Amino acid sequence: MTSPAVVRMRDVTIGYGDRAVVRNADLTVTDGEVVAVLGANGSGKTTLVRGLLGLATVMSGDVELLGHPLRHRRDRAAIGYVPQRHTVGGAIASTVREVVSSGRLPRLGLLGRLGAADRAVVTDAIDAVRLTGFADTNVAELSGGQQRRVLIARALAAEPGVLVMDEPTAGVDQVSQQALADTIRQLATRGVPMIIVTHEVGPLADVLTRAVVVSDGRITYDGPPPTVLPHAAHSADHHHLPDPHAEDARRPSPWIEHPLGGA
Numbered sequence: 001m002t003s004p005a006v007v008r009m010r011d012v013t014i015g016y017g018d019r020a021v022v023r024n025a026d027l028t029v030t031d032g033e034v035v036a037v038l039g040a041n042g043s044g045k046t047t048l049v050r051g052l053l054g055l056a057t058v059m060s061g062d063v064e065l066l067g068h069p070l071r072h073r074r075d076r077a078a079i080g081y082v083p084q085r086h087t088v089g090g091a092i093a094s095t096v097r098e099v100v101s102s103g104r105l106p107r108l109g110l111l112g113r114l115g116a117a118d119r120a121v122v123t124d125a126i127d128a129v130r131l132t133g134f135a136d137t138n139v140a141e142l143s144g145g146q147q148r149r150v151l152i153a154r155a156l157a158a159e160p161g162v163l164v165m166d167e168p169t170a171g172v173d174q175v176s177q178q179a180l181a182d183t184i185r186q187l188a189t190r191g192v193p194m195i196i197v198t199h200e201v202g203p204l205a206d207v208l209t210r211a212v213v214v215s216d217g218r219i220t221y222d223g224p225p226p227t228v229l230p231h232a233a234h235s236a237d238h239h240h241l242p243d244p245h246a247e248d249a250r251r252p253s254p255w256i257e258h259p260l261g262g263a
């Protein structure tokens, strides 16, 4: 039996105003998958996931989430989103628990109060990103990488059907990258389906179940994730994408740009 699709995009064109950026894309993500969206700068990776989130316009094609067509804003409540290059430090002091609790708001009833079950979900989300010891710490005191994990926990607090993360490991030091990769690994073992826009496959290589490559607005590869070649760990060319049509040895590599490396 095949796993149910959590996301299904069929022949979608996505853009801003009347400008199409992603064209004729097909993407299906099934339960338990961890899919990397790879591609060069400006190729349309973020636009692809923003189409799913209603932050860019789906100009044509069909998008389904958990088996239902995505038409209304409320349909998107099942998507947890961790945007690009965001941290949570702000002018108003908030603890980790307060920020993560705010992610629960879409699930609350009319009174908007967190009940015991909601608080348990919040605590569990903080545990999932391994910030248990920091629950009552002001987020402004945390590192950039820890703040990213707070944002992941905030998205988890809504118990999303799928978690979409845009460059979760970008712009943080290597220790934080590893901690974020551990968090993502932990979520994968819990069965949370994930779509991860990333340049840096390295720390995530062992957790990905699939990769899609976006080149100039089109999906040019959809198949097994790249493998990291250990002997070339510091080379700009240290990832290798398997050919999804390996039986056809003459097929040229879809990897025509260098979105994995030092771009």
Ligand SMILES: Nc1ncnc2c1ncn2[C@@H]1O[C@H](COP(=O)(O)OP(=O)(O)OP(=O)(O)O)[C@@H](O)[C@H]1O
Binding pocket: 016, 021, 039, 040, 041, 042, 043, 044, 045, 046, 047, 048
């Ligand atoms: N809000 C917007 N309005 C208009 N055009 C946009 C908007 N956001 C992105 N674009 C354009 O869409 C194209 C693709 O951008 P997008 O951010 O999807 O690429 P990306 O692959 O995610 O790049 P990066 O890796 O640099 O984040 C670019 O030409 C960009 O200028």
